[in-house]
Each structure stands twice: as structure tokens, then as C-alpha cells.
Amino acid sequence: MKKRVKQPTADVPALDDDGPFAGDRQFVGALYRGLEILRCFRPTDGPLGNQELSQRCGLPKPTVSRLTYTLSKLGYLVYLEDSGKYRIGVPVLGLGYACLGGLRIRDTAQPYMDELARHAGSGVLVGLGGRDDLSMIYVACARASSVVSLQLDVGSRISLARSSMGRAYLAGADEAERTSLLQQIRAKVGEEHWPRHEEEILRAIEQVRTRGFCTNIGEWQTEVNSVAVPLRTPRHEMPALAFNCGGPAYLLSRERLEQDLGPRLAEMARKIQTFGST
Incomplete structure (x- = not known):
């Protein structure tokens, strides 16, 4: 049996010392x-160990060990004795369904x-997403019956900075939120790659302003084209969202x-926004 968690020591940083x-x-x-530990798990992942989680979230392994141990005690993670790794527990799914149930705009x-x-026809996906x-x-999500389609569904993640949906979201964000998010994207991608990202994002924002939608021609994934629009309603309890429509470039x-x-x-x-405001 693999050792599950180390006992806390004096050199393990306190969990409340820093952060964003x-x-x-x-x-x-x-x-x-x-x-952040729970966010590390992706739909395509198998079980993850403390070392993998540490690399993904940037936390020291002893800190990760304490967090995964606690989350497993609460059922949000399930510890697998044979591999010494963790998988997401059923209670996390309950939180997800509670969220979806509260989004009546769906x-x-x-x-x-x-x-x-x-x-749109075969192979095209229409999606609604939040940040x-x-x-x-x-x-x-909605799609016509087809053997060819983007392999995305409810719960799938795509890039805020590079996807048409993410850029439409940024176009619909207020100035303070957009400025903060652009700063975070810049820090994440680095100064070398930031000019290209900035140019593409600002172009999408201008497209939304002038045409009501933005396009993405192979910038998120090669051979995938899409279009997107922001969705905001005056109702404060509903988060900002965005729609997209995408599929293979040949379609x-x-x-x-x-x-x-x-x-x-x-x-x-526009039609859905009108309903959402009533």
C-alpha cells in the first residue's frame, strides 16, 4: 500500500498565508x-496523484497532500488504495447539478x-457557456444528429483567451472585469506571446461592437471555425454567459x-436576453 499523506511539518506553509x-x-x-485542487481534474483524466496535482496547481506537494486527504474525508475526492491516486467523488457532481439547476436561462x-x-446541420455544435x-x-449544448461533431458537452472547458466563446465573453464584460482578465491572461501566456493574443482579442471585441458577433477562424484549434456572441441580462442573479456555434472548417x-x-x-x-430580463 502506498503512503497516503505525510504528517504536517514546520516547513509546510500555512494554507492561509497567501493567494490571489x-x-x-x-x-x-x-x-x-x-x-483549486478540484479544478485540476479534467473530463479526460484518469486518477491523479499528489505529484501530478502539485504540478498542475503550483502548490507544494505537502500542502497538496493535506488538501487531498481532507477532500477525500469529505467525499469530494476518492482515494484509490492500489495506485495511491485520487478521482473526483460523487458530491462534486451534486454541486454541478445545483449550479445548472440555478441557471434557468438554460x-x-x-x-x-x-x-x-x-x-446549421450535421457536425455543428451550438453551445452556451460561462466563465x-x-x-x-x-x-x-445542442447539435444535429451526426457522426462528426466537436467532442464537447456540458462541463467541457475551452480557452477564455483563444476561443470565440471566451472572446465574446470578454467583449460583453464591463471595463473593470475585462481589464482584470486581460492582465491575468497576459501573465499566463507571457510577454512573448501576449501581442498576438491581445491583437486577436481586441479584434474580436471590435467585431462584437460593430457586427454583434465575433468569428474565430482556426485560432483556437486548427481546422475548427466558430462564431460567438455575449449574453447579458439586467437580472443580477444570472452570471454573464456567451453563445457559440462551431465545427470543422470544411463545414x-x-x-x-x-x-x-x-x-x-x-x-x-437578443431574443433570449429579452426573455431573461423579464
């Missing part, structure tokens, strides 16, 4: 780090998304995105 809100006395760093949006997916850190997470030309699906997606968002 260092100096904020109301901010609980230990809770933040525990949630029920309003789904028939419109289904209709657009049927119009989690520097990613967008799908909260609703979605720039011309089709700009002249057909983009305008349809923007009109769909």
Missing part, C-alpha cells in the same frame, strides 16, 4: 486551495439552440459564419 487576495482578512486561502435557451443546430477563471465551461466557411450563422446567433441571443 493576500491581505484580505475575509479571504480563506485554505478554501481557495482546496477548490431552459429558455435550449429550444432556440436546438433550432439553430438543426439549421471559470481563465476558461469557459459549457452549461448547455463552416468564414463566409457562412459571417453571412448566415453569425447574424442568426446574434438574433437568437
Whole structure:
């Protein structure tokens, strides 16, 4: 049997010492780090060990060991004795469904998304997503029946900075949030790559301002094209969201995105936004 967790020692940093809100006395760093551990797990992952989790979240391994031990005691992680690794526990799924249940805009949006997916045809995915850190997470999807389609579904993550959905979200964000997110993206991608990212993001923001939607021609993934629009309603309890419509480039030309699906997606968002404000 593999050793599960080391006993805390004097050189293990306190879990509340720092974090993104260092100096904020109301901010609980230990809770933040525990949630960061859960964020490390991806839908395509198998079980992960403390060393892998440490590398992904940037925390010292002794700190990760304490957090995974605690999360496993609460059921949010399940410890696998044979491998000494962890997988996500069922209680995490309960939190996800509680979130989806609170997003009633999904029920309003789904028939419109289904209709657009049927119009777009085989191989095209229509999605609705919200932001989690520097990613967008799908909260609703629609697709026409097909053996060819993007392998994305509810819970899938895509890039905030590089996807059309993420850029549409940034276009719809208020100035303070957008400035903060651009600073975080810049720090993450590094100064060498930032000019290209900035140019693409600012171009998308301008497209949303002038046309109501932004396109992404192979910038997120080669041979994948998409179009996206932001969704905001005056109701403060609903988070900012964004729609996208994407698929293989051979199915979605720039011309089709700009002249057909983009305008349809923007009109769909306007209709749903009207319902969401009532």
C-alpha cells in the first residue's frame, strides 16, 4: 500500500498565508486551495496523484497532500488504495447539478439552440457557456444528429483567451472585469506571446461592437471555425454567459459564419436576453 499523506511539518506553509487576495482578512486561502485542487481534474483524466496535482496547481506537494486527504474525508475526492491516486467523488457532481439547476436561462435557451443546430446541420455544435477563471465551461449544448461533431458537452472547458466563446465573453464584460482578465491572461501566456493574443482579442471585441458577433477562424484549434456572441441580462442573479456555434472548417466557411450563422446567433441571443430580463 502506498503512503497516503505525510504528517504536517514546520516547513509546510500555512494554507492561509497567501493567494490571489493576500491581505484580505475575509479571504480563506485554505478554501481557495482546496477548490483549486478540484479544478485540476479534467473530463479526460484518469486518477491523479499528489505529484501530478502539485504540478498542475503550483502548490507544494505537502500542502497538496493535506488538501487531498481532507477532500477525500469529505467525499469530494476518492482515494484509490492500489495506485495511491485520487478521482473526483460523487458530491462534486451534486454541486454541478445545483449550479445548472440555478441557471434557468438554460431552459429558455435550449429550444432556440436546438433550432439553430438543426439549421446549421450535421457536425455543428451550438453551445452556451460561462466563465471559470481563465476558461469557459459549457452549461448547455445542442447539435444535429451526426457522426462528426466537436467532442464537447456540458462541463467541457475551452480557452477564455483563444476561443470565440471566451472572446465574446470578454467583449460583453464591463471595463473593470475585462481589464482584470486581460492582465491575468497576459501573465499566463507571457510577454512573448501576449501581442498576438491581445491583437486577436481586441479584434474580436471590435467585431462584437460593430457586427454583434465575433468569428474565430482556426485560432483556437486548427481546422475548427466558430462564431460567438455575449449574453447579458439586467437580472443580477444570472452570471454573464456567451453563445457559440462551431465545427470543422470544411463545414463552416468564414463566409457562412459571417453571412448566415453569425447574424442568426446574434438574433437568437437578443431574443433570449429579452426573455431573461423579464
